[in-house]
Amino acid sequence: MGLLGVFGINDGGLSLVVNLLIVCLVAVWFATIYWTHADAQRRMVDPMLINCATAAAVFPFVGVLVYMIVRPPEYLEDARERELEMQAAEARLYGAGFGLCPHCDAEIERDFVRCPSCMRRLKERCGSCGRPLQPGWRMCPYCEAEVRSPEGRRARRRRPSEASGDQPAVTEAPPTS
DSSP: OOGGGGGTOOOHHHHHHHHHHHHHHHHHHHHHHHHHHHHHHHHOOOHHHHHHHHHHTTSTTHHHHHHHHHSOSSOHHHHHHHHHHHHHHHHHHHHTTEEEOTTTOOEEETTOSBOTTTOOBOOEEOTTTOOEEOTTOSBOTTTOOBOOOHHHHHHHHHOHHHHHTOOOOOOOOOOOO
16 A cells, blocks of 8 residues: 555556646646746845745745735836836937926926926026026027126126126215204
8 A cells, every 4th residue: 555545545547647646736836936936036126025935935836826916016127128218218308309397397398497387497598698508508609608607697686786886876865954
């Protein structure tokens, strides 16, 4: 009486079929453990999570089912590809004359001086020709005028009379006698 005699199987052919079925189930179980480990490596970065997913797969078939429910929805490669596509789309938008506001991420054109959404100043205008200037420019490429720093412009706006040398006229009340 063999191992399967315990289950009441005494036929040699039937015993062979049951033994093959058990071997197949064990092979499928090891295959699911391997698949879970390989799939976790393609979907997760953290080695601790990968090892936990593999350990869960050791519980026959239930661990793999739980892993399939809680695993990340996309592969790491797909997430990287999506990010590259987003960067390429943003570069195409910028190349077509569009960009994103650095403050509110609204779509703006390259020559906008202010964002129409958040109303923040994006660029300064040239004092000579009035065209928009990039923040790092020291000279206007359109009219070749020297660009002053924003601090110098603010100081000039505050004290226009000092730049010309004129002092503002002070009016006093006439003396009363």
